[in-house]
Amino acid sequence: MTGTLPSSIDVLIVGAGIGGASLAASLAPHRRVLLIEAEAMPGYHATGRSAAFWHETYGGPAIQPLSKASFELLRDPPADFSERGFLSPRAAFNLGRRDEAKVVDEFTAGFAAKGVDIQRMSGAEVARIVPGIRPDWSEAAYEGACSDIDVGALHAAFLRAAKRAGAQLATGVALTSARRTASGWQVQAGTGTVHANVIVNAAGAWADTVAELCGARPLGIRPYRRTVVQLRLGVPVPASLPLVIHVGGSFYFKGESEGRVWLSPHDETPSAPCDAAPEELDVAIAIDRLQQVVDWPIAAVERKWAGLRSFAPDRLPVFGADPHVPGFVWCAGQGGFGIQTSPAIGELLAAELGAPWPRGAIGNLDPAPFSPTRLA
Known part of the structure; x- marks a missing residue:
């Protein structure tokens, strides 16, 4: 990964915390992906400060299916993703x-x-x-199934998988402007410019700020x-x-x-x-x-x-296409359950952006309740 911006990409992900990283890992094999991160290192804010645990009931009944479907990858990841699991059992x-x-x-x-x-x-x-x-x-x-999550290892594994698939990461690069054109987005990020077909807003606490920069209505994150x-x-x-x-x-x-x-x-x-x-x-x-x-x-x-x-105002995560701004996609509002649901959210949103529909438990989930259309 590099700090140099390409001139053109398919998907620009704004924010390289757990939400942006998990999406990049699932999407990069199928689309040209660039992650930009305003801080000098990814995961500096919410991701890097999580006292994370996988706790199936955490977040309430609406979040439980996302957590449950994510459990398999967290416990027994594919060998090409990680040599070991990310969970340590704790009741x-x-x-x-x-x-x-x-x-x-x-x-x-x-x-x-x-x-x-x-x-x-x-x-x-x-x-x-x-x-x-x-x-x-x-x-x-x-x-009895609760577990600690090795957040640092999980985040690093998502970033490695994205890099192997060709994604680029630019740190110390903040989004400063984005203009919608007939062919996509003309984006100013840091001191560089890049053309993107799609912008994904994975900016965590700054999600509504990024939305405004892109001409989208804030959702109350x-x-x-x-x-x-x-x-x-x-x-x-x-x-x-x-x-x-x-x-x-x-x-x-x-x-x-x-x-x-x-x-x-x-x-x-x-x-x-x-x-x-x-x-x-x-x-x-x-x-x-x-x-x-x-x-x-x-x-x-x-x-x-x-x-x-x-x-978000209803305390559910928000991921999917903005209903009013073409080519603008949300991946935000993940509260305290963003780590334990990241495999499911990353794969479901990647499928919306051109990756194959996920297999197994994640593929049985319905992403519709988490669409930003509910808040529009």
């Missing part, structure tokens, strides 16, 4: 207080009806697996700040501690290494597109919420970071 608890029993019951029943391997757990079982949990947190639904901290504890909590995520959406934490956890207050603070940084208040809120759940003493805050997760 998940969807946790509630005693007064949230009905919420946990409905959560369990709803996803079990969709074929998710999820079971209701007793308070005694929760206490056995999460040492030090306070008695009031007695309601849980257990998912809003970025929200999410905070994560790594804590060193004063008790030997195991590295294999399951992902513990509140059914009410106020925290999640998981083991990181012996005596350490990753913790988030599950915050969603509206933000302008930016290089997000953690706020001390959000770190304090995260710690306070954790201490309401478990009686672990905290020895130190070892790391803290923040990233932007971007959502």
Whole structure:
């Protein structure tokens, strides 16, 4: 891949995070593809800051089919894509207080009806697996198939696959203007120009900004700040501690290494597109919420970071052709589930742009609910 812009390509993908990279990997064998990335390295923002896990129920029932269909590639990728899988097994608890029993019951029943391997757990079982949990947190639904995702390796594999198929990557190159012509798009990017038949907007938090530069109507893609901290504890909590995520959406934490956890207050603070940084208040809120759940003493805050997760107004991903601007395609609004759904979204959108229809579980999906026409 190179930082030099070609004079003409079929598909220009704006943004080389997980959305743009997964699309490029599926599309490049069939179309001439150029990825441009405003930062000096791809995946600098949301992709590179994800505390990613594959959690089939994460994002809700509408997202679950995309996550489930993506699982096979994440667990057992083809040998020419990666020599090893990207998942490390880690169970998940969807946790509630005693007064949230009905919420946990409905959560369990709803996803079990969709074929998710999820079971209701007793308070005694929760206490056995999460040492030090306070008695009031007695309601849980257990998912044994949850896994950590090696995000860096997955992102790199998508970029390698795109490169092998002939795609080019230009970093440190921001889209500055795009003019629709009779034959496609005349694009100014960085200090260069390129003619493209199609522009794909995979710009994450900047998706609506890119749309406006291309003369398309913004869809209301809003970025929200999410905070994560790594804590060193004063008790030997195991590295294999399951992902513990509140059914009410106020925290999640998981083991990181012996005596350490990753913790988030599950915050969603509206933000302008930016290089997000953690706020001390959000770190304090995260710690306070954790201490309401478990009686672990905290020895130190070892790391803290923040990233932007971007959502459409209905909180579903947006991928497909813009209904009003020919040759302008969306790949945005992937929220916190963009990593775990990237194989499915990449293949489905590539098929819309000229690649063969995907096989297997991804090929059985209907992309229509995620089309931007619903927001037009």
